[in-house]
Amino acid sequence: MTKLPVLDYDAVLRAVSPADAIDRVRDAFIRFHAGEWKMPAKLYLESPPHGDFRAMPALGGGLAILKWVTSFPGNPARGLPTVTGVICVSDASTGEPLMLLDARSVTALRTGAVAAVAAQALAARPARPSA
Numbered sequence: 001m002t003k004l005p006v007l008d009y010d011a012v013l014r015a016v017s018p019a020d021a022i023d024r025v026r027d028a029f030i031r032f033h034a035g036e037w038k039m040p041a042k043l044y045l046e047s048p049p050h051g052d053f054r055a056m057p058a059l060g061g062g063l064a065i066l067k068w069v070t071s072f073p074g075n076p077a078r079g080l081p082t083v084t085g086v087i088c089v090s091d092a093s094t095g096e097p098l099m100l101l102d103a104r105s106v107t108a109l110r111t112g113a114v115a116a117v118a119a120q121a122l123a124a125r126p127a128r129p130s131a
Contacts, residue, residue: 004097004098005098005099005100006099006100006101007100007102009105011102012101012106012109013105016109018109018112018113021110021112021113022113022117025113025114025117026113029117031060032060036061037059037060037061038060039056039057039058040057042055042056043055043056047072050072051070051071051072051073051074052070052071052072054069054070054071054085055068056069059092060092062092062093063089064089064090064091064092065088065090066087066090067087067103067106068085068086068087068103069084069085069103069107070084071083081104083103083104083107084103084104085103085104085107086100086101086102087101087103087106088100
């Protein structure tokens with residue numbers, strides 16, 4: 001296995017602009033609807049009384065992806081974020097891990113982008129985003 005690139009929170013946010021995230025999320029919805037991607041239900045692993053772990057797999061475009069994210073509501077009192085995690089991107093034909101990404105930054109980009117895509121899709125015509 002070659003050296004595994006790791007993108008931390010700031011590196012992800014530098015690499016993907018909000019506008020790019022919106023375009024990529026829109027494209028992801030289209031590809032998922034077309035059956036090009038599979039995304040089984042997420043799996044929850046409770047860690048009482050602290051919080052839970054969530055495993056979210058996806059497969060498509062030659063990639064296998066696993067988002068391993070947490071929700072630990074008591075973490076801010078410890079100086080830690082409520083949500084933490086990592087995304088592992090692997091080659092779907094060999095299983096080789098290709099990259100690790102910070103899950104908090106990807107989640108923030110994706111959540112904001114989903115709201116924008118939904119607003120654009122549901123907006124009354126001829127509504128357009130302002131420049």
